[in-house]
Amino acid sequence: MRKEKDYYFAKAKKDKYPARSVYKLEEAQEKYRFIRKGKRVLDLGCHPGSWSLYASSVLGPKGIVVGVDLQETELAGQKGGAEINLLCYDVYSDELVRAIQRRWPGFHVVLSDMAPRTTGSRYADHQQSLRLARRVLELTRTLLHPGGSLYVKVFQGEDFPEFTSECKPLFEHVKVVKPASSRRESREVFVLGRGYRPSSKKNRK
């Protein structure tokens, strides 16, 4: 078993998180502080719920987390954390957007740790991951407040630079983040966009 797996897996267990992936968000948050107390966070691909729990603890009791996944997710509430709402939808469904807009007037942060089912073909996995990330960008345009942040996972590959170019006009700052808890051999990275600026004509749908 790999050393990193042992370390982060055991740490998640000790910290009472259902998945080690929580540290991929925690590390970025500790460095860039894009989740702020009392705000609303949309967590796409939230199952089994570590990112939603962590975001809830950062947001505090006045904040709201909305987690979405293909799979049903159940979480025990965290003391002192934000309200967590868990929805079971495919992010490609239009009904998801309507269901969200009926209840919440937008978000200050959009997170996505979504990954496609891997096929063993690097190229196909890269393309499916980009398709998910582009859907996240579409949802971001509809649901993120001006000035807000996006933190989205992508499997790197030949078309990754094109994706970052699509993000750049939408945000004041765009960074590619590879957290220490992400396995070195994995091609996953996270694109962090801060300072969403929907007003530029180029960015309107």
Ligand SMILES: C[S@@+](CC[C@H](N)C(=O)[O-])C[C@H]1O[C@@H](n2cnc3c(N)ncnc32)[C@H](O)[C@@H]1O
């Ligand atoms: C790596 S897991 C997320 C782990 C989560 N961030 C945590 O820390 O607990 C990726 C999730 O993305 C979800 N996912 C993949 N494609 C999706 C889609 N089209 N719609 C909704 N969820 C999707 C999967 O069901 C899976 O639960």
